[in-house]
Amino acid sequence: MAGMKGITVNTAPEAEPHIYAEDDAAIYQAIFGGDGVSTIGQACKATILSNNKVRVADGVICVGGHMARIPYGEYEDCEIMNGQSEKNRNDIIVAKFETTGTGGIDTMTCEVIQGTAGETATDPELTQDDIYTGGKTRELPLYRVKIEGLSIVAVEQMFRIKPTAEELKLLIESVDKKLTNKTPIYGTTALIETPANGYKDTTVKFGKTFSKAPVVVISLSGGSQNTKSFGVQVLSTTASSFVVRTVNGNNSSLTIMVNWCAFPKGA
Template sequence: MDIITGYTGSPHVTAEQDRDVNIGIFGAESYVLRTGSRLKAEVSSNNEIKVRDGVIMHQGCAASIKKNTYDSLTIANGSQGMKRVDLIVARYSRDQNTKEESLVLKVIQGTPKESGPAVPGYTTGDIQAGDLIADMPLYQVTLNGLNITEVKQLFATQDSIAELSSNLLNVKADLTKANNNIAIINSNLISIVERGTKNNY
């Protein structure tokens, strides 16, 4: 067994270990955490979308946009009389030679069509399995002619442990109240049945 959170005299914690810890806490899926601006998208122009600060957990891989800053993404010009759907993804990649890893925002451009444009494909990937690319879809950007007409959020947000605990307490309280109501109803039904039985005699 290898210690992870402990001093050993030399660097020893790997990215794979760190991701495994995060997967154990948050799960193997991909989320935006409830901190900062939660990667809120803002349309700055028909050629620019700003993604505000926040933290993502992509298959255990954590990455952030610094607080009170944003990443700027360029949207290619639309075409008059044509419609198009682009995807904004958070792309994990690992260089096969150097083994260096990165996680950056990327626009995957769709194909223009007069009607019913398709959403472009992306690489799902499995980071812990060693895949070189794994995309996390963040936003679907719809263009009609030259204009961006919709930016649709695709990601889920993940509650903190404190928020999950609070939600569980609320559910427990609701269940207790429901059980009390059921007990009262049962008691009333028993009384009605007993009265009916007495009246029959």
């Protein structure tokens, strides 16, 4: 067993080559997270040119960690065999990776896997070996070409779009912002001392800022609750705080703890 293999390391000039495509593929698969098409360029957009031709535009494709691209300004024209009158068929346009094995010869092509015509169209079977574990052939479905009679009636995307790291960062920030503005938060005040037969207004901060003033629900707990009358009410709210009034109807001062929950409006 060879054990750990250095990849981004320098070796002596007389040493045998030690980096193969499958080494880079393992790294790309770890980063890319599986098969798919990057958002760069036209992301392999498909266009129907005729009932016998579908054009795939520029983009970057990952198949089992192995990368290919249709350069900017170029394209791949995929030939579709004629349909048959009163029959339906599904063809699959694939990005195909083949290898003879570790350190061997690899090829990547864009091909059309033809389905079987019949009353009901079904997808043809694809070969999807796990290249990382030694598989030799993997076909990534790009588009399903639906043929009814003699005509192509639809081209359906089958691959996953793989966002860039910057796009993922912006997406996470957007989701965090939406959750921040939709998730209720809870809190408890410190004990509020309220004078006899009087009230006290206390500003309570949420600890975060909502997109707009939330709805606040309050209740009492703790403090001097062996008294005949006390209460609380919300006087006002802002996006970052609310004012609570504690009311004491007793002949001596008392302490009150207020539990609260802020519900974002529109959540």
